[in-house]
Amino acid sequence: MYLPYLLQLVSPALPVGAYSYSEGIETLVATGTIASANTLKSWLETELRCGAIRLETAATIRAYRAEGNTDAILYWNAWISASKETEELREQSWQMGSALRRLLGTIAPSLVPIFDELGDNCNYGIAFAIAASHWQIPLEVVAVGYLHSWLSNLVGAGVKLIPLGQTQGQQILIELYPIVEAMATELRSLDDGDLDCCAWGLSLASMNHETLYSRLFRS
């Protein structure tokens, strides 16, 4: 039985504070780059295909496969920290990771030793991978679940910021599912040597978020 665990892990009710992060979308809405359902969808589609979420998900998959190998988990955790383009994106990953780590310490106490090894700067993807592997959730749905929770959170940020109707947000999600599925498959078979992306737009939007005059979101 893995499905209830998966649903718990990807639920927006998981208390990790995902809703407070927009990953640059707040800046892009403020500058008018994202101003409609179409521009939001196009931004998210290109991020899925070519953006930094590829690297984060690929490293999460590697941490899942490293089950029991502490050195490998620590390496991929350091790798995610080092590949975060900006301070806000890195802090986001660490804060969400810490929240999930605290939660798992209570609801899955056998994971405490590995989280102690990881220390304070535990990335969200790594905590997610450790939980998924602990509950024996199959990798193919772990990858889809991880991308889906990332996507639905950012659609939510866009709906709030642009603003869009809730139905438009749900429509964007549905339309991007084929890409979520395709990327989850591609990232599972990607070699370590081919982990790359283009994060220029995300990086600049996130850097400029640090100095945005009025902010609802923390990234």
Add this chain to the structure above:
Amino acid sequence: MPTTASISSWHGKLDLAYENRNGKTQLIRQYGRSPLKVQRSFYPEGDSICHNAIVHTAGGMVGGDRLSQTIRLSPGSRVLLTTTAAAKVYGTRGRSRLHPEGIESQQTINIDLAENTCLEWLPRENILFDGSLFQQQMRVNLAAGSTFLGWEIVRFGRTARGETFREGEYKSYLEVYRDNIPVWIDRSRIAADDPLLNSANGLHGQPVIASLVYIGEAISTELVSEIRALSDGNIGVTRLMSGLLCRDRGASTVASRTAFVAIWDRLRYHYMQRSACLPRAWAV
């Protein structure tokens, strides 16, 4: 690699090793194989910092070219490296009947920085001709107390001639490790046939991208604000775990470099208590 490509392609190599001898940083070993070589050392700011310029004698890279560089700094040495000219990468896709897809031009750079060293890696820009395929792998290993500052400035297409980058691919990996732990991983890939050249996620229609990275000591938020003010907020600036990252996306390599020189100058006060000393090779 196909033999047809290797006949006319370069396998250039450059190995440089530096040592601090009684307070003077000296290039103690050098090996160059065409088309790479290094010009003689300059000391425009005293003995402790050795300035060198790397020359690519063939003028540019064609498909199938492979260049590899190894740079080692022994404890206490400080080096500024640049290149004498922009690195041109010529078009390869659709240029040959035997290899219509084209063949990559590859550059590998391995840098080892021992304790208490500093390397400033300030090459001229890369110009990617339409149809070029460029791959660069750069790895920097840092020991305790060492500092790395480097930049990369890239132009997609010879825009002054109205050329755009309609075909080809640019792939550049920069990986910085301290004591075998990754501290900065930047793996960029931009292909002409994905939407990135024009989309906001990528270049947003601009032909030039540039990034500057400093890895050394942690940087204060006050210094970040000062550095942002240097470019009136036009350049993205953020802190890394122990350093700083700047990204630029624009129309001109000269504008990017000018802005980066100002940032480098400010950072140099922070890590070396000196102002920037422009490499002599740029004046030519």
